[in-house]
Amino acid sequence: MANNAVAANVYVSFLEKKGILSWLYTTDHKRIGILYLASISFFFLIAGMIALLMRFELLTPASDFVSPHTYNVLFTLHGSIMVFFFVVPGLAASFGNFLIPLMIGAPDVAFPKLNIGSYWLYLLGTLILLFALLQPADTGWTFYTPYSANTDTDVILLTFGVFVLGFSSILTGLNFIVTIHKMRAPGMTWHRLPLFIWASYATAVLQLLATPVVGITLLLLIAERTLGIGFFDPAKGGDPVLFQNFFWFYSHPAVYIMIIPAMGVISEIIPVFSRKPIFGYKAIAYSSLGIAFISFLVWAHHMFTSGISEVAATIFSFLTFLVAIPTAIKVFNWTATLYKGSIELHSAMLYALGFIFLFTIGGLTGVFLGALAADIHLHDTYFIVAHMHYVMIGGTVMGFFGAIHFWYPKWFGKMFNEAVAKLAWFLVFVGFNVTFFPQFFLGVQGMPRRYATYPEEFQSLMSLSTYGSWILGLGVLIMTVNLIKGLFSGEKAPQNPYGSLSLEWQVPSPPPLENFVEIPHVTDWPYGYGKKKEVDA
Amino acid sequence: MEQGNTEHSHGLHMDPAVEYSSSKFGMWLFLGTEIMLFGGLFAAYAIFRAKYPEMFLEQHQELNREMGAINTCILIFSSLTMAIAVSAIQKGKKNLSAILILITIICGLGFGVVKYFEYAAKFAHHIYPDTSIFFSLYFMMTGLHMLHVFIGLVVLFVIMVLTWKGKFNETYSTPVEVGGLYWHLVDLIWIYLFPLLYLIG
């Protein structure tokens, strides 16, 4: 409808039109991105508060704040909400939606109506979750059978809500793959794509192929609870470990759905704030695909003590070590990008550097877990809890916060208070480490996970971890308030405050309705910082 | 303004060739996800059949091969009518196309009727999803397939009405083609299910 040839001088921000219906029925990828951003942030805060409650209970060994059953419900909800309502949609649904068309020079995604449809599915999932809270499940977010098939709590509604969310995730992934293949601007060859697009592409493939498997797994669990089918029930000839195989076949690739977009964000932030091209573009691009591919082959490293055969365990351990290699390559390349750069420690850059620091710890502790004999001791202890939070918070959430701080001016047309943002970053960084680093030691000492009460000898480290959670919580609070305040009273944002060469920064802040007055013709990659003559170091 | 609802694609006019290839590509990707979904059940089938070969050999004899074979023929025939429907609309023959889609839908309903009788017979013999692993697989696999048939029927019904109303022609028939692709997959899955459940041994 909008005739782009005529209205060259009339800029209408995509945020212009008001009214709740204009949001709920939008097909504009930038608005849909905001819908997701608001929703996942909301659930992040809810699940985060649940975590604070859990850690408060864990200040003392005894079950004196909540009963053991309530504690079990809390960690189930914390995990389920964080994984399925925050991290899996995560950067992909929010920033992927906002950035992909802009970065590739397209007016929108391939299927805009499907896009809002995906969001409505997400909303449906949250509605189901609400009902699931009436008799909340106490199975853990992993829903292992036979416990999940027999517990008296409402497993069906929670898993069905997750199923619906999975559908949302699949359709988003489908949309992005087609968009990236079919809607790149003229001249935007694959090797001129921003690395966030490569990351989004790898992630979308995982969403597409892996998610249906958790769909069928949860369907089978629901069928076991309702129809009495016995695939996972030994009394009926089934096998409880089969559930674990099905579940992790999805859930391992899922963790890469969580981290790869964050890695893409880091690949965008670092060149901009060091004014250097990304070091090793092809290595980073292909390593995203490599990680995605290998991620399908390592699922049983979550099951080394589950009774799998030694042969299987050996193969999965070997493949697990393999997946570490492309990951390490990225870390080295990001670090090398800083060499001889002109580095500005903007809050987004702080989050990106924090990511490298913390994700390195998370990744290295993964090596402990890939080694068979070490994993036997560490599995199902707090070492796992620490490892997973280092990669998910130290990795994904750092990337998420970095993305928000980086693209905030572009998305909302405002600037936030940079000094407060730095303070918040510092509290988040310190708080996070104080919360989770002691947990590595707790795990090595043998403290199991999912314990509502624990032996006294673990109390000093457990309470230290709780104090850390308060610092982390405070940091997140300050960051959130700062960002929301900026929306209302922040300075108007310039088009390109950080001097980025990527396409999304070549349009106004916020972008206009169909992104580009004229579809650009691309002649170079977006990392041409300092380009005068080509120099290979 | 930005809702882009005037055209079938978006406010901004999308190149029809790009839109066509995008839609086909998108549907193929979606079919890939369906294969992964059913793949889980096929994997369960393989695992349990390897574990309990006699159970499968013995219990599958309770299944009604004739009804299964009739359903197989119905679906294959319906795939044919759907393919011709696509070909018809690509030649601009909207009425023929709509009729053929109607026949496809009737076949799908027929499939459902046969399935109804099949399930009813099982229940009458006190065979339920929880009777054994084999029957759990039987009901889950055919049940999930049946659900996809129903979804397909709804989709085809909408497409048929739009075709009848003249929304599609020789230059634009993407939804019919894409709907056809989905229906072929539903048929294909049954073609694997049928021998694995009804014809072993």
Add this chain to the structure above:
Amino acid sequence: MTWIPEAASNLASKVDGLLLVITFISIFFFVLISAVLIYFAVKYRRRSDDEETPYITGNQTLEIIWTVIPSILLILLFVYGFVVYKDMRTPPKDAVDITVTGKQWLWTFEYYNGKKTLNELYVRQNRPVRMVMRADDVIHSFFVPAFRVKQDLMPGRYTQLWFTPTKIGTFDIFCAEYCGTGHSKMLGKVIVLSPEAYDIWEKGVAVDGGEAVASLPPAELGEKLYKGKSCNACHSVDGSVVIGPSFKGLYEREGELEDGASYTADENYIMQSILEPQEQIVKGFQPVMPSFKGILSDAEITAIIAYIKTLK
């Protein structure tokens, strides 16, 4: 601070060697990356807004180096982890078998001579033991941090693990697979005895960390047993309902059973509840209590009843 529980099995020291190697390699790479990161961030900080930067896009030699070296290290670690694992999965021929049953929320151990214990595993120093394990209900996991061993138990199937305890002492058993409300209470102890002490124990005299248990007054012994035999996993002493009826005020309590009959909780009732718990289910409760026949002696049951009598 103790970094890790003292290695108390033959396997533990091997696992610790692996853990140490991975730790050092990790620290090395972490320090390397962090140092370079911080060094670059400081050295190359922006000094003026228009300063020039070189157009460096990559370096193939570096890429190869930092792909190959980590790959080699990772393969080596894989092999090391595998070798120790293989040992952990191969029990020696002369290991004695102990059957373990995990059930919500306690452990039963059955020894080769028919002896049965609850939550306390008695083993002889320096003699290899093979645990043959099964769960009754949901998945549990037998974990002894001091031995560095862990293995899931599941219903319908046997799993195993083995170890040779090398140190005399008492070591924690944790359940390491979430199994419901009482998961964190599903605790046990491995009691490693010297060969002489073990022989004494085998003959049936109660050995409770050296203390002569029989000399305790009954109610006190009863309280010890209430905790030690996991009655506390399901029965409170403060009136609250955990899984089963509370022991507070239990003695001579009157009430209704599931089948409508009435009961009075006298000595005989309590004894029958311990030995044949399924015979009389109090109305509103589930029939999930295991039998303690063969696990608690008559004297121990008497002690428990004496303890219950004190809970008014």
